[in-house]
Amino acid sequence: MANANLTNAKRAKNDEFYTQFSDIQKEIEAYLEYDKNTFKGKVVYCNCDDPFESNFFRYFVLNFKRLGLKSLITTSYKPSPVANTQLGLFGDDKTLEPAKGRPKVTANKFIINEVGDVDGDGSFTLADIAEQLKANKNNEWAPLEGDGDFRSEECVELLKRSDIVVTNPPFSLIREYVKQIFDYNKKFLIIGTLSAITYKEIFPLIKENKLWLGHGFHAGNAYFATPNARGDFASGVYDANTGLVKFRNCHWFTNLDHGRRHQELPLMTVEDNLKFNKKMQGKTTYDRYDNYDAIEVPFTNTIPSDYDGIMGVPISFLDKYNPDQFEIIGMCENEDLYKQKTRVYTSAECKQAYLDKFGKRGTYDLNASGVIIRNGLREKVYQRILIKHKKK
Secondary structure, eight states: OHHHHHHHHHHHSOOOOEEOHHHHHHHHHHHHHHOTTTTTTOEEEETTOOTTTOHHHHHHHHTHHHHTOSEEEEEOSSOOTTTTTSSOTTTTOGGGOOOTTOOSOOOEEEEEOOOOOSSOSSSOOHHHHHHHHHHTSSOEEEEOSSOOOTTSHHHHHHHHHOSEEEEOOOGGGHHHHHHHHHHTTOEEEEEEEGGGGGSTTTHHHHHTTSSEEOSOOGGGOEEEEOSOSSSOOTTOEEETTTTEEEESSEEEEESSOOGGGGOOOOOBOHHHHHHHOGGGTTOSSOOBOSSBSEEEOOSGGGOBTTOOSEEEEEGGGGGSOOTTTEEEEEEOOSSOTTSOBSOOOOHHHHHHHHHHHHSSSOOOOGGGSOEEEETTEEEEOSOEEEEEEOOO
């Protein structure tokens, strides 16, 4: 059933995006800058990555010695669309003939324990890895029994052997993917959409400082290669000239520490924000929520330094979140999971608010977010995280 679910998810949405080598390199370097031994002696597992096409495999295998890896494991979900066209790892090896009743290799497993200049040309490249894998010297390669679903028994066994999981998992399965990582208590560095922050399976991990945002993509823009130029890219935009899909709402999720996470966010006082911050022009005070005991802070750079109460800030704040400077209290949401609501609106109030705002019948779901009163009307704000300054 797990394999079928993954297949269905792939069919329902174009969910296969290949991360660029430069983005992986930039992100990993941020952790090495903070702690050069982050990966030393560790087993890294890339469990959504076919070596024929994955830049995660390429990065880690080419930097195997520099990072001090103990081992690199990669598994793929399905046959690579470029298999046997790059390194030819399977093409000439008769030991991997398909078993009876099994027409083809459907997924691959690679375990790299050693790298080196095999062909003697004075440099180490992927071609050397190909030769090592063909000779099967100190490294392992084989087809998987199943189709490589990260939830399958054989992939879970490989997960148990690992220390750090690094990959770009299917966006549509992020809840299950993160749950599995925590079930097995693994370090991780993965890519997900910012909307995943609001999921009730993930936000509590952020609140408890068990998961946080990584260093991030340049200017907040992520560009992925895709084997399919057609399909539903959700909020991504495909560029036919580059062959890349652009996302503005993607980020790295991790529990590995990095320096940016501990940089203090420079702030102005309430008075100075109202006087000098262009984004607060025309305001004489911060709005207060009608349904939370908190003030509305519409932009991260308008967080006041001298306000001791609870503040509602944009989700994008998490990119600047310093756990030494702020405490996450909860989130403005429908279920009130964090017990912060001061009132719940009735159905009649929601209908009246819609009529007042739009001049026609309908229901304004006031309970789904923070609500401010502006010009006598109740208005919802965008998704907000509730925070407080930490006492020093």
